[in-house]
Amino acid sequence: MAEVVLENICKTYGNNFRAIDQLNLSVEDGEFLILVGPSGCGKSTALRMIAGLEDITSGSLRIGGTDVVDMPPKDRDIAMVFQSYALYPHMTVFENIAFSMRLAGKPKAERKKRVDEIAKTLQLTSLLDSKPANLSGGQRQRVAMGRAMVREPAAFLMDEPLSNLDAKLRVQMRAEITSLQKQLGVTTIYVTHDQTEAMTMGDRVAVLKGGVLQQVDTPKRLYESPVNAFVAGFIGSPSMSLFEATLTGDELMAGAFTIRLQDAAFVRRPGLRSYAGRKVVFGIRPEHLYDSSLQSGRKYQTIPARVTSIEELGSEHIVHLSIDAVRVDSGDPDAVQDFGLASNAVAKFEPVSTVRSGSEIRLALDDAKLHFFDPETHLAI
């Protein structure tokens, strides 16, 4: 067990492309930290630098108090689970798990004892003689975990280990990995682009964008208090809807509608007053928008909206809406998919809602749940 500390880590490639810029991160002993961000944000590069598979251009990296910047991967006391699992197809499950012990010249009896223990934990005992090709996705994933566990490392590094699984299995494996991590208590750094994984698995989540760390916090705090519009848009599914508005007194004027703000909004954010008469970006999550015709929405103020499409998921309806306000891009490339071409806002309605695609509705919003950002810097107000 060990803590992993990254200080001012930079990674610049030959063509002067800076993949990681001044990354400072401290992962405590036994902590489960998630590195999350859109494609190309540098999260995998950061993980590979910790593993020693990528050189560190500058900065310092300590694992268990030892500076490992110049150490080869094998001496860093880490184990890695790859996105592809990297299981050797010509070896059996036993041989795959025991590979590092074989390389280290451990006696056969010791290898067998250790692999049997791990196989028992991972419920792989009956599969030890199988080749990876004969295993299901979930079983392969577990073998990859076993291969990492056999070394009893100071830290686990996982590079999108669930991205090759189907949605149902992913949910199951998510829970398995989390409970296994708790059981073993090994410091774990887990890379993913799936923010549901990030929110459900980690003790803390580090959000990266363009090689720059945006925020490190608990999932709850990331959701409730994002430091900027990017984190606000990235965390939460579907994404937070962001719009431009002008703050006049205690009213937000956006396009054809006005939202009245309560005093509490200004008490919580003293800086908001200074935006009076100026443009401001406000954001609202889909779960804080309601169908005004239902009981849940009656207590909130309403704004006009047109329903562009509805996804009925059974437990809820994802409603894509068009409202008369200028949408602001959070900088998350995945958010575009949430909104589509005709809509600029997304809401989660209860399944009893009877709104239909194409209809004009009154959209209720919980103004206490609004988020505010500076229109220039996109930093939270």
Place this chain on the structure above:
Amino acid sequence: MTRQKRSHHKLKRAVAPYLYLSPSLLIIGLLMLLPMVTVIAYSFQNSAVLRRDPSFAGLKHYQAIFDDPVFWASLWHTLYFTCMSVIFHMTIGMVFALMLNSDRINPTLRNILRVLYILPWLFTAVIIAVIWRLLLEPNGVVNSILMQIGIIGSKVEWFSSPETALHAVTFANIWAGYPLFMVSLLAGLQGIPKDFYEAADIDGAKAYQKLIFITIPQLMPIIISISLLDFIWTMQVFPLIWITTGGGPIYSTEVLSTYTYKLAFSSYNLSQASASAVVILLISLGLTLFYIRYQKAR
């Protein structure tokens, strides 16, 4: 649909695939099967081809071949020539493929080496034979270099001395044939996921352990397929040996193909030549069946 119509439709469906196959089957039948059957028939006849009504000879020609010490020498030379060629084709091909796949070599140099290494493949057997005859001449470049660096004291007649001739033709064949292995193995190497090596790096594998535990097992299907094909092809090599040594001196480079050719077109003993050809056919057939079984097993 009436019963008659239905059975007509069924017949059409059954025959259609064979109709599509018929042109190739016809060509294979005429150009391969027919000559093969004819040669087998010749091997059981007295004075085949030379006489209009040859008599049945039974196994006489096979007996004659098996009693001929030159046949056994040829068989041994063929095996030596083939085994050495395949082993060295594989070894050299593997070393060069690993070099060309290595990140440690400068990319420009790698591209130049890629072209250089593949050159022997561009030449026909006749050109290769001529090149090596010139290089290995008593007054040729090879002797001159070897004498200068002190490996040999006097000029060696590589192709004319019974002690060195077989090694010399084998060497020329190795030089001509390794690019096939190199190209195939290089393609195989490029197909091995990088993750395998990275996972091994983290597990603490040294370079030779990565070669033994990852690279070679991953390339095994290619190594076996290409080795078997090379074995079949090399066993039948004729022009290279015919042009460099003609099977001599004193039968020291005689292989089954030159032995058979001489029986047929120097001694005009076409029946015995056919018997010898059938022996080559049987050996090749055995190897081919082995290859097909291996491919099926995969």
